């Protein structure tokens with residue numbers, strides 16, 4: 001049975017990449033050992049790392065004004081690293097909040113600096129909505145403006161960029177990096193935990209304007225120090241080598257299918273199939289205003305919560321796994337990251353339709 005995995009993260013990876021990793025698991029590049037068993041400072045590993053960065057730079061069109069770091073600690077590691085590195089005496093960190101992860105960033109930020117949180121969520125006739133980006137009231141004297149362009153749990157995506165911010169813009173793209181074309185130059189720092197669109201957990205990618213590396217920030221653990229990591233080629237300590245290798249394979253694969261442009265069109269097609277079905281159904285409901293619905297994470301609710309368990313167990317039997325919504329918001333959530341094929345979304349919709357008819 002084909003299984004489609006809708007997990008929000010760690011999420012499914014492209015089968016092509018998984019197969020290649022399997023083939024070379026015990027013998028990487030003819031060395032007779034696994035990539036996990038070689039030194040991160042060995043020639044083949046360093047060559048892999050160099051190509052990995054070059055590939056990401058091509059995919060996202062990252063200029064030489066930016067450093068690309070491959071760090072530990074996932075997204076939450078960056079919740080601490082951002083304020084620790086970007087702190088400026090007397091200036092608050094501005095945190096734009098549109099869901100659970102951006103609020104989490106504020107909570108962590110508060111430990112290190114004064115924060116100024118701006119809640120941009122609003123109600124639109126019973127739907128979750130956000131204040132248009134151009135209307136965000138961003139103070140001028142900030143150390144940085146942090147926001148989360150894709151709220152993984154809430155299913156809210158922000159497609160505009162707050163270009164009116166005068167402070168450096170920091171974006172947590174953990175759940176939508178490489179899913180659609182963006183202009184990296186619109187941002188000062190982009191970070192993303194790997195476990196959705198990049199590779200296994202443990203790795204976090206940070207794309208940072210080189211000029212920001214000059215900021216002294218606060219006293220910080222060396223492994224969260226952007227300038228030090230940049231100087232050390234992201235190898236101040238032993239990096240998560242297997243995750244790094246797999247990320248390189250995912251980037252290679254993305255390039256081979258036509259890059260982020262092609263991915264974006266596939267992702268839009270997938271999301272449309274699912275949202276269109278939900279919208280015309282009386283049985284399911286997505287509560288997010290149409291213009292800010294996530295292309296990656298689609299939360300939906302059954303009209304009767306008491307059917308949730310049956311829905312999940314029957315879905316699993318049909319090979320559609322990990323559809324349970326986040327425990328904080330309940331309901332269901334289909335995460336349809338880059339690796340999810342359109343076929344998986346069609347299978348989900350077909351199952352949802354049958355379930356609705358049987359339980360109407």
Ligand SMILES: Cc1ncc(COP(=O)(O)O)c(C=O)c1O
Pocket residue numbers: 008009073074075076077101148150151152153172173174175193194
């Ligand atoms: C948008 C976003 N930010 C941060 C995190 C936290 O990531 P991690 O578990 O890698 O710390 C997540 C996790 O799902 C996320 O979706």
